[in-house]
Amino acid sequence: MSTGKLNSPPRLSDYVDRERLWNRHMELGKIGATESGGVNRQALTGLDSQARKLVIEWAVTLGAEPRMDAIGNLFLRLPGTNHELQPISTGSHLDTQPGGGMFDGIYGVLAGLEVLEALAASDRRLPCALDLVIWLNEEGSRFSPATMGSGVYAGLLDLEDTLLLTDGDGVVLGDALEMMKSTLGNLEHENSPSIYDAYFEAHIEQGPVLEASHTQIGAVSGIQGLRQYEVIVSGQSAHAGTTPRSRRQDALVSAMSLINDITAAIDDSEDLVRFTVGRFEVHPGSPNTVPSKVIFNIDLRHPDDDRLEEIEKIIVQCTGRVKTCRADLQCLIRSPVTHFDEGLVRLIESAAKALEFSVKTLPSGATHDASSMARLCPTVMIFVPCRDGVSHHESEWAEPEHLWAGACVLADAIEARANETDL
Amino acid sequence: MSTGKLNSPPRLSDYVDRERLWNRHMELGKIGATESGGVNRQALTGLDSQARKLVIEWAVTLGAEPRMDAIGNLFLRLPGTNHELQPISTGSHLDTQPGGGMFDGIYGVLAGLEVLEALAASDRRLPCALDLVIWLNEEGSRFSPATMGSGVYAGLLDLEDTLLLTDGDGVVLGDALEMMKSTLGNLEHENSPSIYDAYFEAHIEQGPVLEASHTQIGAVSGIQGLRQYEVIVSGQSAHAGTTPRSRRQDALVSAMSLINDITAAIDDSEDLVRFTVGRFEVHPGSPNTVPSKVIFNIDLRHPDDDRLEEIEKIIVQCTGRVKTCRADLQCLIRSPVTHFDEGLVRLIESAAKALEFSVKTLPSGATHDASSMARLCPTVMIFVPCRDGVSHHESEWAEPEHLWAGACVLADAIEARANETDL
Structure with missing residues (x-):
């Protein structure tokens, strides 16, 4: 599975496992699966809790420590060797649109989990801590607005006001959140944002550019x-x-x-x-x-x-x-337009090129939690192609090799950033 | 109130009473009156029955005999002197749109009633019988389709199927009709259509043509x-x-x-x-x-x-x-286009001219019960202007003198048709 040259030391991406990554998408896709092959797993439902529980189990096995903040963002922290350093974070969301698919959001979480797996498999530790983040309610389809968890985290939305929001059936968000918290057990709460060195988010493109140009990796310059x-x-x-x-x-x-x-x-x-x-x-x-x-x-x-x-x-x-x-x-x-960190965009391009993946710099058409995070710390996204550019639809699909390529780039970029090394 | 020449014998229209006609519109307008000055009196509601009851009372005082058929069309018959002759009919409907007004439909009933009044006041009798007809559910807003009563009467709709229709709340039409029948008392049923010599229907224009051209009477050539x-x-x-x-x-x-x-x-x-x-x-x-x-x-x-x-x-x-x-x-x-009877259109024009009203021949933009009746017998409509051409709206309005003019034309045209005289 290695793309490294024979005489080079192994890269962290050499330990990224394509099959494990794919199988986990399939396993998570069962939670809220629809008859038409999609997923309906909306924020703060029992299915959302079930998906989180599964990811927590996987991450805890790899040595991560789970914490949840007041709005229900979940942080799975793998400690580093030096407690003085600012942690790095990566992640996305597990909630879907009512007629969504198996990849939007989920991929960013599982690609981050694969970095934890690769660190464990290679017996490496990063100098800084690494937070795998699962943001609450990115889709905003049950409770509006979208990118809610990262919005509250970044101070763009008021916590108290947000907790009082209701869904179409009149369920109060704060009550649904308490249900989720009691389902997931007593996780330490953290209400003030960590000062991160950088935030990375992997995602399917949700557009046609990469697929149409046969490009494997998108280094995302910002959000329109x-x-x-x-x-x-x-x-x-x-x-x-x-x-x-x-x-x-x-x-x-x-x-x-x-x-x-x-x-x-x-x-x-x-x-x-x-x-x-x-x-x-x-x-x-x-x-x-x-x-x-x-x-x-x-x-x-x-x-x-x-x-x-x-x-x-x-x-x-x-x-x-x-x-x-x-x-x-x-x-x-x-x-306004979100500009991602230029140094991190270059880092993604270098990581992709070192792995001999084709790469293209492009803006994101859709909004993501990375837009909130860019207000707090250097931020970047990695895109992989999705079939016909279709997302938010039950036919949403991404190929195993594309998911794997993106996770490889994520792993190497995080390791390089943590070690302050060039690629 | 007479427009007849000094030396002419009095016309039937000389006995049409502008104030009585207007007051009855106001009185009926109270049944289902809305706060915004309109009327909400939908077919087969208690309000619809109440309006019918009032018109029956008025007509019975004038010697009319009430009958109702299986679909709830109400016939108020004033006998003629010769039982061998085919009766003449005139009428319209008492139901309104949910946000309707005081004139659409009601005017055709009250103008017909005014002919009965004029006959009584002048102590005249027509050779043939005269039926004042109140059609069921012309608007079709509670139970669809529109022009339902006349549609069943003319054989355009099936009676049994129609009785099984339901409103938005699941109320079966046949059940609502039984309620109306029990409210109105035991009225003799008549299920096969009468063979009429002619059918006349007076109505507000629901369009801007008459008002814009300052014309008092529309002789309606047909329905588009x-x-x-x-x-x-x-x-x-x-x-x-x-x-x-x-x-x-x-x-x-x-x-x-x-x-x-x-x-x-x-x-x-x-x-x-x-x-x-x-x-x-x-x-x-x-x-x-x-x-x-x-x-x-x-x-x-x-x-x-x-x-x-x-x-x-x-x-x-x-x-x-x-x-x-x-x-x-x-x-x-x-x-298809409904063509009204050319002889009757000329008769309306002559009656209007004899009364020195301005008159214009025009087609009807809206559908009416007269469209069903035109399939059975010579039929015509008389239009009077309505303010800004607005109908099916709470602001619907017609002037007393226009309503009176239309009723005068109706009275003289019916008398001329019954006596087979020229005007």
Whole structure:
């Protein structure tokens, strides 16, 4: 399994086991498995606890010590040789979307676990401690917002407010968390963030770039900026049979025309702008009534904040020019571009090249816990390809060799960072 | 109140009372009155029975005999002098939309009642009997479909199937009807349709034509044809942050483009085509997910069946040309143009002109019970203006003098038809 040269000393990645890594994905995938081959394991459910319990068992066998903080982030710490050094952390999440798959989130946890396995198998110890982190509720599908655990950890969300949130059935988050804590047993609590030397997160790309270019490893330069808007177009309901076009204030016609104007005004020959209208509600929604109101959201993303600003201006201008109906625009989310640590991005590239994997630097289209962590310490992500770029879907799939390659890069990069060595 | 010339014999319309007609609209408007000034009196509710009871009382005082058929249509018959003659009928409905007003339907009943009043006040009798009809469930908002009572009466709907229908709460129509029948007392049942000499229906226009042209009376030439389609556009859900435009199968983008193509291909300089997309559902409806499916309805109406056929071809062609996503089209309703009786349309015009009311011949944009009746006997409708052409809304309003003018025309037209005289 080694890709090291014959006369070189073995790398930590030489002890990363492709089969073990794959089998653990399959084993975790059984917890919340759906009939269509996906996984439905939402945050703070019994299934989420069950998955955490299994990972804790695996990590504890390798010498890790589990702790949980007040919002339910789980830290599995492998001590280093020097207690004075700042620890390194790596991890991701175990919760899935309602119709998610076996890889999104889970891979980052299992790749980190594989680094612990490799250290144990090679009988090595890092000078600093290594925290394998399982963040609470990255998906935000049962309790909103997403990246909740890392958000509270990084001080972006208020702990007390978050504990009072409820799910669609009215279950209070704090109560669900207490259930999880009692299921997992008495784990020492830690409420102030560790001062980490670095944070690494491995993930399936959730996009088509790596697969399309036959690249094995993505060194992620950052996370694109996200702006989300709500637009309310108000017209006047009218009888579909009696009201001539010239006398209608049809909110659907105006909303479609507005979206058309915006997209026509955005110059995007590189196909880098992510402009999505995913929520689009038409009221009253009766086949024989002219719509009186349309409420829709625009999800806008781009790796460059200046470009986002330009497009926002287009959206504002077009909304102001809507005729016949009234259009009101509100910005709900304005999340700037996250730039990962340049030194760590170079480190990922070097680790991949040393292992003779093809590598490409690219931004992340999706948001991850790494975005919260980048506010606290040098942070980077490692992407591996996923089939057709599909994620958040039961057909989500990643190949064993790609998962293995990413875990190898993670292992060598962490070891190099810990030892302050070049690759 | 007379518009007759000094030396002419009094017309039946001379006995139509503007104030009585208006006051009865106000009185019926209290039954199911909403806080916003509208009426919510849906079919087969206790309020519907209460309204019917009041109209029965008024009609019985004038010598009418009430009967009800198996689907709950109510016939209030004023006998004529000659039992051999075919009776004439007039009427409409007392049920309203959930957020309806005081005039839609009710006016046709009260204008007919005013003819009975005028006959009584003038001490005249028609040679033939006159049926004032209250059709069951014209609106179709609690139990679908609309024009239910007249549909069953005309043999367009099956009685037994209709009795088994349920409302949104699971109440069986037959059970609700039994409740109404027991509330209204033992009314003789009549299950086979009468052979009428003619059917007249007065109604607010529900459109802007009369008001905009300052016309008092509409002689309705027919009801425009209606076709309703369901279109399902199927794409592929995808992550809004990671999936480039070129790789998306965005069902919303395709659906909007399809609607745009259809409307662009319809040449409608006269503004006569009624093309409405009122129901438009986007799935999964999550702000950060590319839509996988859009289901929408097209409501298409025109006074010319050939034109409807042409536009249907455009819809079929455009649907077949949809790219990226799959689009499936299904026709749900294909209801041809109803042509009212030309002789009766001329009769309404003559009656209006004799009364020195301005009159205009126009088609009806909305469907009415008269559409069912036109399948059985010579039929016509009389329209009066309504404010801003608004109907099916709590702001629905008609002026007392317009209601009075329509009732005058109705009275004189019925008398002329019964006596086979010219106006």
